[in-house]
Amino acid sequence: MNIEQPQVRSYIQVHSQDTVAVALENLAKGSVISINNQDITLNEDIGRGHKIALSDQLENDQIIKYGYSIGYLTSAIKAGDWVHTHNLKTLLSDDDKFCYQPTHHAQVSNNDEMPTFMGYPRSNGLVGIRNELWIINSVGCVNSLAQSLVRQCKAQFSELADDFLAVTHPFGCSQLGDDLAQTKNLLASLASNPNAGGVLFLGLGCENNQLSALVADLPSKMSERISYFNAQEVDDEEAEGMAHIEKLLATMANDKRVSCPVSKLTLAMKCGGSDGLSGLTANPLLGRISEKMAAYGATVILTETPEMFGAEQVLMNNAANESVYNDIVKLVDGFKQYFIENKQPVYENPSPGNKAGGLTTLEDKSLGAIQKGGNAPVQDVIKYGEKATAKNGVTLLQGPGNDAVSCTALAASGANMVLFTTGRGTPLGVPVPTVKISSNSSLATRKKHWIDFDAGQLLRLDKTQDECTQEFFDLLLEIASGKATKNELNQFKEISIWKGGVTL
Numbered sequence: 001m002n003i004e005q006p007q008v009r010s011y012i013q014v015h016s017q018d019t020v021a022v023a024l025e026n027l028a029k030g031s032v033i034s035i036n037n038q039d040i041t042l043n044e045d046i047g048r049g050h051k052i053a054l055s056d057q058l059e060n061d062q063i064i065k066y067g068y069s070i071g072y073l074t075s076a077i078k079a080g081d082w083v084h085t086h087n088l089k090t091l092l093s094d095d096d097k098f099c100y101q102p103t104h105h106a107q108v109s110n111n112d113e114m115p116t117f118m119g120y121p122r123s124n125g126l127v128g129i130r131n132e133l134w135i136i137n138s139v140g141c142v143n144s145l146a147q148s149l150v151r152q153c154k155a156q157f158s159e160l161a162d163d164f165l166a167v168t169h170p171f172g173c174s175q176l177g178d179d180l181a182q183t184k185n186l187l188a189s190l191a192s193n194p195n196a197g198g199v200l201f202l203g204l205g206c207e208n209n210q211l212s213a214l215v216a217d218l219p220s221k222m223s224e225r226i227s228y229f230n231a232q233e234v235d236d237e238e239a240e241g242m243a244h245i246e247k248l249l250a251t252m253a254n255d256k257r258v259s260c261p262v263s264k265l266t267l268a269m270k271c272g273g274s275d276g277l278s279g280l281t282a283n284p285l286l287g288r289i290s291e292k293m294a295a296y297g298a299t300v301i302l303t304e305t306p307e308m309f310g311a312e313q314v315l316m317n318n319a320a321n322e323s324v325y326n327d328i329v330k331l332v333d334g335f336k337q338y339f340i341e342n343k344q345p346v347y348e349n350p351s352p353g354n355k356a357g358g359l360t361t362l363e364d365k366s367l368g369a370i371q372k373g374g375n376a377p378v379q380d381v382i383k384y385g386e387k388a389t390a391k392n393g394v395t396l397l398q399g400p401g402n403d404a405v406s407c408t409a410l411a412a413s414g415a416n417m418v419l420f421t422t423g424r425g426t427p428l429g430v431p432v433p434t435v436k437i438s439s440n441s442s443l444a445t446r447k448k449h450w451i452d453f454d455a456g457q458l459l460r461l462d463k464t465q466d467e468c469t470q471e472f473f474d475l476l477l478e479i480a481s482g483k484a485t486k487n488e489l490n491q492f493k494e495i496s497i498w499k500g501g502v503t504l
Helices: 140-156 177-191 211-216 220-225 237-252 282-296 312-317 322-341 352-356 362-373 403-412 441-446 455-459 465-480
Strands: 020-023 032-035 038-041 051-053 062-065 068-073 116-121 132-137 164-167 196-203 226-230 258-261 266-271 299-302 378-382 393-397 417-422 434-438
Touching: 020 062, 068 362, 116 465, 132 140, 132 177, 132 237, 140 164, 140 196, 140 237, 177 196, 177 211, 177 403, 196 211, 196 220, 196 237, 211 226, 220 226, 220 237, 226 237, 266 282, 266 362, 266 403, 282 299, 282 362, 282 393, 282 417, 282 434, 282 455, 282 465, 299 362, 312 322, 312 362, 322 378, 322 393, 403 417, 417 465, 434 441, 434 455, 434 465, 441 455, 455 465
Parallel strands: 132 164, 132 196, 196 226, 266 299, 266 417, 299 393, 378 393, 417 434
Antiparallel strands: 020 051, 032 038, 062 068, 116 258
């Protein structure tokens, strides 16, 4: 029996002012597209996610996409030409200037009944969506011990926690100054994520990252859910570890899922392995979720500071007030200076994979990336390793674009889950549920064991944006209530710490 496939769009002009369209499937030379009642014949094959010139344009003319400039032409082009790295260059420079041009946000309210999920309330007012026992080491020397303890826990106590996780890393020894402080702060913040019902800190004893200093940074309300010891100071470190774990599990035994308002959730937005469709499907989908969550009073976190370059003025215009605007300027300028001090080009982006998928300049990539925040107001800016506390909108978190490092930072900042869009695919996962959203349906079909939701549905003619958004929102509530994500099913849960300093 033949099953009729749903019709999909083959190209799109994102904004009415755009001078390019985007191919939504591979289009052959000689194909005709119709934009604004004008038929345009393609002069060459143009791949999915790549840009098509809508008119004849001259050298040095600017190309407009998303309603903004994404660079200038290095040669004249004809309508129907392919616009990419061979004829388009960035306009960005190291000394870009910004100004305060606030978007006047209407008082966003949601008159719908507050949705709920089944979560674990914590004594500090936060809510977890998992009740897991995490073993976090202060130094890489005890990674194997942490992993051994987790194996024993899964064999003996599998029914007593949602999961057991060894949060391992190679740092903590021979680090100095700011680099050491960064590792310590990140681990302390990660330990206070509400998804962790209990945390055992493992130390060796002689490392720079001393357990006593690390634990001292934890909130006092967490004391009954934290335990720690140094392996050098006990006779049998495995027996000692299991004894600590049994006490933590006794405390966790009282934790039960109860109905909680969605306003208690903290969602983090991330993109990686992006393609030319990411800014058209998956990222705008997250933007609508960001706006929806802000209207309910929840917290949304965005990071990847270098991928704000070229679109930073849009974020600045969404600042809730002038103080937040000034903090965004400091965030962006500070990260540019980080590149300059390390003698690296500020705009060495997009990656080879991004370019293969149709992204050309950093403006092109960044304007698509910031779609994840929608038009929700930016309420706060925080440093790497700090906790997000602002409600009713977006918090910008200082961090690099690297997928593992930035997702770890999002989990440490308090995110219950990371919503991760991708056009090319990745199995990456961090200690919190890492929800993978594909920008195209072919990826969702090929990599079903990686992908949790297919945003490529947005290109179907029989699906509306509202239908896709509601379908995805319902899935998020299921995940918050215990439904496992693909990274959880695959046990892909790792961390990566941002390192910039000296190692002895």
